[in-house]
Amino acid sequence: MRIEGILIAGLLVVAGGVAARAEPTEIVIHVLAKDAKFVGTGIGGARITMRDADSGEILAEGLTAGESGNTSKIMADGHARRDTLSDDKSAKFTATVDLRRPRRITVTAMGPLNGGNVTASSTQWVLPGKSVNGGDGWVLELPGFVISLVDPLPANVDLGGRPANIPLKAKITMQCGCPITPGGLWDSNKLQLAAMLEDGAKIYPAAALTYAGQPSTFAGELVIAAPGNYTVDVYAYDPSNGNTGLAKFPLLVK
Secondary structure: OHHHHHHHHHHHHHHOOOOOOOEEEEEEEEEEEOOOOEOOHHHOOOEEEEEEOOOOOEEEEEEOEOEOOOHHHHHOOOOOOOOOOOOOOEOEEEEEEEEOOOEEEEEEEEEOOOOOOEEEEEEEEEOOOOOEOOOOOEEEEEOOEEEEEOOOOOOEEOOOOOOEEEEEEEEEEEOOOOOOEOOOOOEHHHOEEEEEEEEOOEEOOOEEOEEOOOOOEEEEEEEEOOOEEEEEEEEEEOOOOOOEEEEEEEEEEO
16 A cells, blocks of 8 residues: 555656756857867857757857867877867857756857858757766867968959969968968878869869968969859868868959
8 A cells, every 4th residue: 555655646746747947057069170179269269059959949159269279189099988189278168058858959060250151060968957068078070171362362354365364372271270281280282272263054174272381371373264253162172081171252254
């Protein structure tokens, strides 16, 4: 009888629908550039949006802030299982969310804000009071490269009846802002760096960009023989892991 009484009491508690109190739950987000370091303040940070995956409700949003991290720790070969790559200064975004029930949460990172337009997303369950902050917390990998022009393209080009050579000088870094140099830790000799023209549906052959003597700076030129409303695509590609970045710039040729 005593056992039955306990069971009945338990059923009554469940049936009574006692509302759970919201429990503060900390979530720490790190954004790691593919094959590089953390995306932090030096490159504008990554914009973080945290949503309920089922309802779409925004739970938190903001920017990662801090440093890109310890180069030797992050880039060393042979990390052991559960090695922590971040430290107290490493860029991150931290939010404390009040949860009354388990929620399926999606985190999206977009950036870096100083020149990037790439997003990465991840979804997982989060339990009330069970923080996601151990080790590196919740890590998203952001692929790509940051690409900008050192010198702007001309507003328009007048061919005057003969082909024109358009010089290009671009700054290309990893998504963390880390420098690319020949023979460096991020070795430009192992990357394909180039520019090509688009004209509507037509794409022209790419012209290689070569090291211009300063870290992350590469130069080349495009030859244009016909008028058109072109787009100049400057890209970086790493054949070892498929990492790809591209930036587009308009060019009017008369």
